[in-house]
Amino acid sequence: MVMGRTYGYALVQCMLPEFSACCEELISRWMKSIGSNGSCELDVWPEIQSLTGDVISRTAFGSSYLEGRKIFQLQSEQAGRIMTNIRMILIPGYLSLPTTNNRRMYQINDEIESILRGIIEKRIKAMKEGQSAKQDLLGLLLEPNIGETYENGQSNIGMTIVDLIEECKLFYFAGMETTAVLLTWTMIVLSMHPEWQDRARQEVLGLFGKNKPEHEALNRLKTVTMILYEVLRLYPPSIHLSRKTYKEVKIGDTKYPAGVMIELAVLFMHHDPDIWGPDVHEFKPERFAEGISKASKNPGAFLPFGWGPRICIGQNFALLEAKMAICMILQRFEFMLAPSYSHAPHIVVTLHPMHGAKIKLGLI
Numbered sequence: 449m450v451m452g453r454t455y456g457y458a459l460v461q462c463m464l465p466e467f468s469a470c471c472e473e474l475i476s477r478w479m480k481s482i483g484s485n486g487s488c489e490l491d492v493w494p495e496i497q498s499l500t501g502d503v504i505s506r507t508a509f510g511s512s513y514l515e516g517r518k519i520f521q522l523q524s525e526q527a528g529r530i531m532t533n534i535r536m537i538l539i540p541g542y543l544s545l546p547t548t549n550n551r552r553m554y555q556i557n558d559e560i561e562s563i564l565r566g567i568i569e570k571r572i573k574a575m576k577e578g579q580s581a582k583q584d585l586l587g588l589l590l591e592p593n594i595g596e597t598y599e600n601g602q603s604n605i606g607m608t609i610v611d612l613i614e615e616c617k618l619f620y621f622a623g624m625e626t627t628a629v630l631l632t633w634t635m636i637v638l639s640m641h642p643e644w645q646d647r648a649r650q651e652v653l654g655l656f657g658k659n660k661p662e663h664e665a666l667n668r669l670k671t672v673t674m675i676l677y678e679v680l681r682l683y684p685p686s687i688h689l690s691r692k693t694y695k696e697v698k699i700g701d702t703k704y705p706a707g708v709m710i711e712l713a714v715l716f717m718h719h720d721p722d723i724w725g726p727d728v729h730e731f732k733p734e735r736f737a738e739g740i741s742k743a744s745k746n747p748g749a750f751l752p753f754g755w756g757p758r759i760c761i762g763q764n765f766a767l768l769e770a771k772m773a774i775c776m777i778l779q780r781f782e783f784m785l786a787p788s789y790s791h792a793p794h795i796v797v798t799l800h801p802m803h804g805a806k807i808k809l810g811l812i
């Protein structure tokens with residue numbers, strides 16, 4: 449990845465104004481939904497998906513929310529269709545069959561690529577006409593290449609338009625769903641545990657009052673950070689990690705030849721009583737009071753962002769975005785589960801709430 453292994457703090461800090469602008473839009477939408485009785489009921493799952501999609505659009509591609517919105521709608525549909533096909537895709541050649549689902553999947557892919565191509569080409573043109581590179585993902589990807597020719601879709605230093613499209617697709621997919629999942633489960637869990645909601649709100653109001661959260665103070669949030677870690681433990685957005693052996697390896701007593709796909713079941717590890725203790729299924733943010741390494745018997749057992757050379761490059765970005773959003777929500781609203789809420793985590797590539805997240809919001 450061009451910019452190094454993770455989005456560094458300095459870069460993420462530059463993106464803070466974008467995070468808070470997107471959160472303000474969400475808050476003002478919710479404020480408008482509040483009725484004369486001072487409360488309203490809404491499904492926060494699609495709302496939060498829009499928020500995180502908006503954040504990715506603005507910070508990663510500098511495009512407007514509307515330009516990017518179509519991409520994440522299409523990617524959500526694609527995720528559902530991948531799940532429909534999940535067993536069949538193991539049959540060699542299955543994806544080439546002209547089934548209705550396969551045809552729609554190819555169509556979605558083409559649509560996403562064409563939107564991204566439009567955004568990229570518009571930016572290349574603007575940069576060639578002398579506009580300075582923006583400090584967003586696309587600007588960072590394009591900057592080293594822009595002096596080179598893109599006329600055949602290829603720059604001298606090797607990044608083609610197709611490479612750029614693939615990077616952008618990955619960022620939309622990796623950055624939007626996962627963070628939406630984290631924020632949605634956080635709202636659900638804090639609705640189930642009002643005592644933790646109160647503790648988090650006290651911390652937030654103590655640090656920021658009703659003012660916009662600042663970067664330095666966001667890094668000092670202790671209770672909110674413990675809550676986010678505990679939500680990531682109980683409801684990891686990516687429930688497993690995949691690796692392929694490139695040479696023979698021995699894990700435990702078993703030898704695996706080269707070319708074997710290995711799945712690490714993160715969800716099971718996060719719910720293993722031998723690692724976390726007999727209260728493993730309970731929501732107890734205090735287990736993270738002294739940091740991740742002291743939270744369990746095995747410091748390597750907490751893997752929401754993966755591990756090793758392929759670890760999530762967006763983890764700083766995601767945690768800061770989640771902190772900003774949850775702080776701004778806590779500053780304005782108290783919330784509880786709506787009577788129609790039904791708890792059913794299920795997998796659509798990431799760990800979704802199957803029936804959404806119906807929540808009753810009240811002004812504080």
Ligand code: HEM
Pocket residue numbers: 449618619622623624626627630684685686689690751752753754755756757758759760761762763765766
């Ligand atoms: C709560 C939010 C997030 C979670 C739980 C999450 C989780 C993960 C996981 C488990 C991986 C695979 C790591 C491995 O195989 O070891 C990954 C990879 C990745 N993530 Fe995230 N992610 C989140 C947010 C983001 C955001 C906001 C971005 C971008 C801004 C992002 C960009 C990426 C990219 C590009 C990769 C691929 C890295 C590679 O293969 O080298 N992620 N993420």
